[in-house]
Amino acid sequence: MSALAGKTAVITGSSRGVGAATAKLLAAEGANVVINYRQKAPRANKVVAEIEAAGGKAIAVGADLTDPESVRQLMQTAVDTFGGLDLLVLNASGGMEADLGEDYAMRLNRDAQNDALTAGLEHLIEGGRVVFVTSHQAHFIDEVETMPEYEQVARSKRAGETALTERLPEMSEEGVSFVVVSGDMIEGTVTATLLNRARPGALEARREAAGKLYSVEEFAAEVATMATADVETGHVELVGGAEDFLSRTAR
Template sequence: MTEQGTAQAAPLAGKTAIVTGSSRGIGASTAKILAGEGAAVVINYRQKAPRANKIVAEIEAAGGRAVAVGGDLTNADDVEKLAQAAIDGFGSLDILVLNASGGMESGLGEDYALRLNRDAQVAMLKAAVQRMKPGSRVVFVTSHQAHFIDSVPTMDAYEPVARSKHAGELALRELLPWLEEKGITFVVVSGDMIEGTITATLLERAAPGAIESRREAAGKLYSVDEFAAEVAKMVTAEVPSGHTELVGGAEHFTG
């Protein structure tokens, strides 16, 4: 294979990525795609170590490099540990995919959605940036329901999560001048409800028929793998810092 062909096959060779919330769903699929493009990947999980280790094993079996690191993103020490794991394990930190989110889980406190979807995102970005070099990229994953919440109402069961994720996006965007000074670009990927995610499952439980209704309105809902491919594309896409990539079904929100 020519040198150019090798570069095309492994565009992320020599790079290290952290993907938060990557033991399952969109995060896991994104991590596997990035690993397939040559990146070493830090798989982050909150509780389910066996599930995270399975993703690592799949990546390694395919010839990639990965490590699983447990950590609750609402815990400052865990955030630092996660960011440092990229340096200790692979020597650099070049890509941060802020995929982890939540807020519909029970028993984690009334303010959990805001602590995870806003405060933890900012803390994770700041910890990562201290270890990133110019040319690095941060990708924040959100939903149309959150991105457009100020102009398009969402389902009652999802509104607290949507508002907290919107607050997270705004807080991250406030850091754009700081990121620009450091030569680090920031991109938002916004998608419709995604088939097969834990959020969709919890939403359907809280509001039966919600997913089918959204599917009919959008015409199609992306699968986990389809959406993850779009997230992974934004890691290397030539777009300006601050760009928002709208994936699927956005006409309902922008029209």
């Protein structure tokens, strides 16, 4: 029997892309999954329908992650529906949108992650896990320069990772482990598309530097694996293209 059978997972930003693919993989392992979306309910409901058609259990819950009360309701709905909370995957990110304010990247990628952890810790069981999803461009931003078009987002995501990592003692007191999964640019994601639009050729340049870029499904598989991987709390899993970044930090 899978270690996830009967467990409940909340995956933020999971109506599409890596979040949706991760949710489907966790559901296939027997987890009850909560599909979180901000505005696009039909898209989230489609993910739920696909999971249910495959024999899994899922619900879609709308929540603006930059609203702490909305985040608390997200976690509470998971508990009310499935009886508990075992896994919180902090996948949602953004900041390249031009119409959500200059501080949106920091509000979403740092502040909202912190609020989600606070809300999650109210319900996560002992032995539960939090997985934070980030990029190499963000994780290594203090050592490796990134594209100017992405720097604000990268710094806000690094700030989010730092803020969460600083709460390791608090998580340990609750019996909850914390894992970071960091990947390179992902083929087919909104962020990669926006970056390539802002800087034509950016995707190809990263593909050449890394040797290969993960697809959405490949990266989601890495995230799903770390949901139950036997690693110490605070572990950072570097996948896809990390060698290029590590070589530059050593210079």
